[in-house]
Amino acid sequence: MPVLVTGGAGYIGSHMVLELLDAGEKVFVIDDLSTGFASAVPAGVTFIRGDAGDPALVLRLIAEHAISSIAHFAAKIVVPESVADPLGYYLGNVVKSRSLIEAGLRGGVRHFIFSSTAAVYGNPASNPVGEDAPLNPLSPYGRSKLMTEWMLEDASRAHGLRYVSLRYFNVAGADPQGRAGQSTPRATHLIKTAVQAALGERPYLEVFGTDYPTKDGSCLRDYIQVTDLARAHLAALAHLRDGGDSLTLNCGYGKGFSVLEVVEMVKRVSGVDFDVRVAPRRPGDAAAIVAKPGRIRAELGWTPRHNDLREIVSQALAWERKLIDQRAA
Numbered sequence: 473m474p475v476l477v478t479g480g481a482g483y484i485g486s487h488m489v490l491e492l493l494d495a496g497e498k499v500f501v502i503d504d505l506s507t508g509f510a511s512a513v514p515a516g517v518t519f520i521r522g523d524a525g526d527p528a529l530v531l532r533l534i535a536e537h538a539i540s541s542i543a544h545f546a547a548k549i550v551v552p553e554s555v556a557d558p559l560g561y562y563l564g565n566v567v568k569s570r571s572l573i574e575a576g577l578r579g580g581v582r583h584f585i586f587s588s589t590a591a592v593y594g595n596p597a598s599n600p601v602g603e604d605a606p607l608n609p610l611s612p613y614g615r616s617k618l619m620t621e622w623m624l625e626d627a628s629r630a631h632g633l634r635y636v637s638l639r640y641f642n643v644a645g646a647d648p649q650g651r652a653g654q655s656t657p658r659a660t661h662l663i664k665t666a667v668q669a670a671l672g673e674r675p676y677l678e679v680f681g682t683d684y685p686t687k688d689g690s691c692l693r694d695y696i697q698v699t700d701l702a703r704a705h706l707a708a709l710a711h712l713r714d715g716g717d718s719l720t721l722n723c724g725y726g727k728g729f730s731v732l733e734v735v736e737m738v739k740r741v742s743g744v745d746f747d748v749r750v751a752p753r754r755p756g757d758a759a760a761i762v763a764k765p766g767r768i769r770a771e772l773g774w775t776p777r778h779n780d781l782r783e784i785v786s787q788a789l790a791w792e793r794k795l796i797d798q799r800a801a
Contacts, residue, residue, distance in 0.1 A: 474498040475709070476539045478524035478572065479546030480517070481508030483659075484587065484643055486652045487702040488543055489517055495706060500537060502529070503546065509655055525568025527575040534579030541583040541712070542576050543705060544569065547617075550660055551591065551756040554613035565616035570623055577631050583712040584624060584635040585705055590694075590722065590761050592618045592639060599692075600726050600764035603639070611756030621720065628718050636708035641694035641724035641763050643701055645784040646791035653698075653791030662734055663695070663785060667792045670742035677746060679731050681753035684760070690731035692760035694724035697778035697787070707772040719771055724763025725779045734781070741785045 475492055479485040480501030485508070492499045493516060500518045503510075513519045518537075522529045524546040533539060548554065548564040569586075576584060591614030592607050609615045624635045644663040646653030654664045669677040682689040704723050711719070729737075739745055768774050778784065 473541060473713070474500060474537045474539045475541045475543060476500045476502065476530075476533060477543045477545065478502050479508065479544070481505060481510055481512045481519070482545060483654045483656070484698060484701060485543075485545035486512040487647060487698045488545065488705050489514065490647060490651055491699070491702040491706045493517065500533060500539065502533070507656055512652055512655065514651070523568070525571040527571050530572060530575035531579050534576070534581060539579070540581060541585070541709060542572070542581055543585040543709070544572060545587045547587060549613065551611045551613050552754045554611050554616070555755045558612035561612045561616050565613070566619045569620040573623060573627055573633070577627065577633060582634065583709065584633055585708050586620060586624055586635060586637045588621055588637045588639045588720075589614060589617045590639050590641045590724070590763065591758075592621070593758075593761060595758045596761060599728065599760055599762040601722075601761060602764040603720055603722055603767055610758060613756070625718075634712050634716070635718045636712060637720040638704060638708060638723045639721065640701060641696050641722070641761065643698050644695045645697040645699070645778065645787040647699055648778065648787065650790065650794060653788070653794070655795060662693075662731060663738065663788045664792075666735055666738040667742065667785070667788045669746040670738055670744040670789070671792055671796065673792070673796070675747065677735065677748050678751040679735065679748060680751050680757065682732070682750050683753075686730055686760050688730050688732050691757060692728040692730050692762065694726065694728050694762040695734070695781060695784060696724050697776070697784050700776045700778050703777075704768060704772065704774050707774050711772055721768040721771060722763040722765055723768060724765055725776060726763055726765045728760065728762035729781060737781055737785050741782060742789055
């Protein structure tokens with residue numbers, strides 16, 4: 473059954489496309505290439521450059537290709553940017569998601585997988601944090617994702633749409649086969665920026681705040697490898713196709729690393745003692761957030777394969793070197 477992937481030319485979406493292809497699925501990608509890359513869409517995939525919030529486009533694709541499932545990755549994702557441009561984030565992440573959901577319902581789509589975020593929890597009172605913890609997002613980014621979760625919940629009750637919302641923790645690494653990775657030159661992901669500093673693509677790495685109430689003063693995060701995350705989406709799709717109920721699930725490993733610990737690992741793996749500078753805290757950043765991962769393992773039978781920080785950093789380094797070589801060719 474054909475699957476429509478929005479944002480499939482982006483970092484996480486492109487890894488989902490690879491997992492779908494490996495599983496023998498027929499895949500269609502919509503991406504406006506505002507942050508994605510057409511080169512990230514592999515052969516055998518129908519690519520449409522366009523806006524996932526364009527209902528006419530979505531309805532046409534659903535009708536022409538009998539699409540019954542949507543995996544929605546297209547979004548704006550930078551927390552500090554969302555604080556500076558909240559209305560832009562509500563447009564990109566809420567208004568356009570609403571249009572996509574409505575188009576899916578009108579076209580008869582039965583299954584919807586949504587790329588949500590652990591930012592919906594804000595600063596949790598305790599860690600690890602479970603799906604039933606209070607929801608208190610600190611940024612328009614987190615609020616925009618929570619609003620879409622609510623829309624899906626309400627659409628499910630009213631119209632029978634079945635969905636899985638996956639709340640990502642910090643996504644990192646690259647496809648172990650070297651087919652995809654984080655390609656955005658000015659991405660804000662810590663491991664991406666740290667390996668760029670190690671390879672000389674940045675003059676230094678900024679650490680945003682070392683005065684948090686954590687073990688070393690820097691933010692604490694749960695880093696999930698991107699292929700493991702894509703496999704969680706594939707398991708969510710199988711769950712819905714098998715008649716499973718709608719779910720909201722954390723995607724993380726249940727183990728946290730501080731920013732300074734990650735920096736040290738990048739230095740060890742790369743062999744480069746790059747310059748690290750302390751900068752003020754960024755607005756919207758939580759001090760610490762680590763997943764309680766029991767529910768996704770129980771509901772979807774999902775088991776991580778790449779939950780080793782050294783491996784994740786090694787993948788990111790290998791991918792960054794590949795990008796450098798491609799630019800030099």
